[in-house]
Amino acid sequence: MSVTTRRTRLAAAALAAITAIGGLAACGNDDDKPAAGEKPAKLVVDTFGEFGYEELVKQYEKDTGIKVELRKTAQLAEYRPKLVRYLATGKGAADVTALEEGILNEFKPNARNWADLNPLVSDHSKEFLPWKWELGKAPDGRLLGLPTDVGSLAVCYRKDLFQAAGLPTERDQVSALWPDWKGFHDAGLKYKQGSGGKAFIDSITAVSNGVLFQGNGDLFYDKEDNIIADTSPAVKNAWDTATSMADISAKAQTWSPEWSGGFKQGTFAATFCPSWMLGIVSENSGAENKGKWDVASVPGGGGNWGGSWLAVPAQSKYPKEAAKLAEYLTNAKSQVEAFKAKGPLPTNLEALKNDAFISYTNEYFSNAPTGKIFGESVAKIQPIHLGPKHQAVKENALEPAMRAFESGQASKEKAWEQFTKDAKTQGAF
Known part of the structure; x- marks a missing residue:
């Protein structure tokens, strides 16, 4: 052992x-x-x-x-x-x-x-x-x-903000913008340019969740519940993909007052939406933004968050x-x-x-x-091995490290080093 x-x-x-x-x-x-x-x-x-x-x-x-x-x-x-x-x-x-x-x-x-x-x-x-x-x-x-x-994945986006920035607004056209994660980043850069520098997504931790829960293999733990956060290909892929999008992020920490208010204020134009997030988006956005939101496919196919x-x-x-x-x-x-x-x-x-x-x-x-949209993806969902302290590793190690990089408090390398150190502590008590 x-x-x-x-x-x-x-x-x-x-x-x-x-x-x-x-x-x-x-x-x-x-x-x-x-x-x-x-x-x-x-x-x-x-x-x-x-x-x-x-x-x-x-x-x-x-x-x-x-x-x-x-x-x-x-x-x-x-x-x-x-x-x-x-x-x-x-x-x-x-x-x-x-x-x-x-x-x-x-x-x-x-x-x-x-x-x-x-x-x-x-x-x-x-x-x-x-x-x-x-x-x-x-x-x-x-x-x-x-x-x-289950939390089948999609992207919720503001049609009015897309239109103002010169991007397509119809859901099929929007989905076609990002067949993969590079396409999503490219769309974000176009939005930023067309909107006069506004942020495209709420945070890079939202991106990391989207990528992480598309994985079919082990995440923070292997099948024997050994911590593998520092060597997991799925985790490293989520890290690299998310940190590459810091330049289109509003840096709004999920669940914070700034994040909740950002839906109504148009601080960002898109966020990743597992199906359960629809109610949260509508609650935070308020009645005045009814009909301004729409739902498109997630880059890279489905996933379960x-x-x-x-x-x-x-x-x-x-x-x-x-x-x-x-x-x-x-x-x-x-x-x-x-x-x-x-x-x-x-x-x-x-x-x-x-x-x-x-x-x-x-x-x-x-x-x-x-x-x-969500029903057709259910059959594609595969269970992911999370391990005994998945939530603690994600919320107390991965996400704080990402926010440290996103806010400029740490380099990408230093933030990753902090994550792998904290993951071992959070994952094994």
Whole structure:
């Protein structure tokens, strides 16, 4: 066993030890448990970003008489620490909890913190994308989460800003501008020249995510969960591609106030849009920019950035009812409605074949046929091996190093050196 493997497994053990506190505390006192058959007055659902559940839970309340409280956290970086605290203290967690793919991998080693959904819901194993269903399982076979969405990639762009800069505006013509990443950079330079020097994209970290999640191989970890960030061809390709585009970037850190405001103010003209990002773009851009945005293909083909599952923490007092709510929110009809509301791309096979999904056009995005655009790419999506601390490596090592280069605080070489150093620390604790 290599040193890195030992460190990584020790890291997993450390996380398991911390979250085991939550698993033990979640058992609670029998006096706290509801009486057999007692119906909950309320169930709480924790999500991040935009899941499109607002109208769905209203219908659930009418059907069941159970009130549903949605607790939304805008940023994933703020969501994870709260979840870790809930598990460590054994209290505070929602009855239904959204787990992003990086977080799910991190929590798999200690499945005791999560209810096994196998005995609580019907067998849905044949109803979802097979690889997505399998990723929701713990190593011991426990079903930790029901699949929600995948993050099929596209580019969201401002038609009005493209037109003002002398670029094409029709989505097919725009897609033709960038068959590959060099074409995307060239389009950005043309936009910058035609707009009097304005930035084309929000940040180079957005580019790195787009490139990174097009990979079919290992990213920060190999199959044995050794850290390979400094030797991974996929990571180096994402780094080189993204850093080459610093000259067309607005340098707006994703999720920052400057980034959120930039959509409405036209600080940048394009950003990379996994399907779940559509709701975030429209929310940040506001009603006054409706019809100014459109959706084009991503350079180099498809990709998958993100995706989640709904899980039930073991500390929930109503695991059976919570599981039924998760089941409702992930069924075919609900996934279609959530997509129409905020953009999360269905993983339910029936939903992907649904006429209402396939024919859906998004009015905010100039009536773009987003059902067709994103739906056709689903079959091409391949699961990517993320490893146990993927999220930490990406957010606490890769992206800060890129921002240091982008802002001029470090040379490209020094920034890469800092990334590889921090990746080993973040990836192995």
